[in-house]
Amino acid sequence: MHTLPALRAGALALACVLAPVAHANGTIELLTGIPRLACEATLCLSSSLRPGECSPSLNHYFDIKKYNKRGLDWSATVAARRAFLSECPASGENGMAQRIDAIARGAGKCDAGFLNSNYAGTAYKWRKRGYRYGGDSDEPVYEVHPLRTVTLTQLPAYCVVYNDHAWTYELSVRYVGRPAMGGYWIKAEDYKAAQARWEAEHTGQWGSGWNFSLTDPRQRSDN
Template identity: 65%
Template sequence: MQSFPAMQAGAMALVYALVPAAHAASADLLTGNTRLACEATLCLSTGAQPSECSPSLNHYFDIKKYSHGGLDWSATVSARRAFLSQCPASSDQGMPERIDAISRGAGKCDPDYLNRTYAATAYRWRKRSLGGDSGDIIYDVHAIPTVSLDKLPAYCVTYNDHAWTYDLSVRYVGVPAMGGHWVNAQAYTAAQAKWDADHRGRWASGWNFSLKNPRPATNSR
């Protein structure tokens, strides 16, 4: 992955960083949606987004298509792809694939989206016998907030792992049955250490873990 140091130099630097030499002569003339499309393409290729990215990102994420009262994701992707394709560099080698990856993945591959979309409930549980002649068994069950998806969707892998992407990677902390979740890759080491401290040792000893409630439907305890 490559860095984008020019992003710190202001909005025009964003355009020059994306527009190759073949288009550089006209970079000063880029305005309106053409300029926003170039800036958005670059801004959506890095997690280190300066304030200059706000206008283009707001425009990009405001592009939404609806059908039957709900968001039509396929049509939204197509419309966002069409917007990014207004950048003069969009037809250069490798750019159509890059723009397609951005339009499918941007906004759907960050920790907030993944943790919210795939939020689920896991269970820490054990069975205990009441003893005596009855032989009754009770289930001691505790619900745990978790994120069930621990592997990135294919469109996120394509978006995050592209050679022109910088600082977009995310990683999964823990395991789904024990309260796992997504974090930015830079925060992974600290987050994993905290998860280990919170979810190992006495907390886990003697307990079972599952994504399905283990209590039998007929068990009311």
């Protein structure tokens, strides 16, 4: 497979394990089977750069799923994926056990796409237009515009461990904007431009005279 930029310390040990070894008698020893897939998966899951050679190992990794009566058993799935990654001969290297555990807990659950999809919610841009008179009290009339947003603004602890590990390359993500005004997650390398674009699109005339909240003001007024 192509060399990834994350080759530091333990990642370099992984690359060495994957490299063919030439013996004095002219034979070449190449790591194969599950051990090779485990090493490749560990290396590929340590970077946002995923060349085509990563596909077999990543497919094998993400196909490892354990179920119980209620559906996907995440704890058992993590344990099974950790056991698979531990099949790599380099798993005994210094720091590799911690790295493998971080991957098993966070891979596939800490990227912007997963976070934006699984923590999606609705925010509301609204203003009061007046009152509807009659009955025992005056009822406010609102103009309300629902906004797509992502309510989670702080990464779960397992994502922090996985994304910010010393051996990773461009895995970190950052939150753009604000939850009540349509915030979302994006790759850290794209954050500065995305935040500037969000501010340009969500301030000024767009926000002038409006209120923003994560609850529909019409529901609050009914209580």
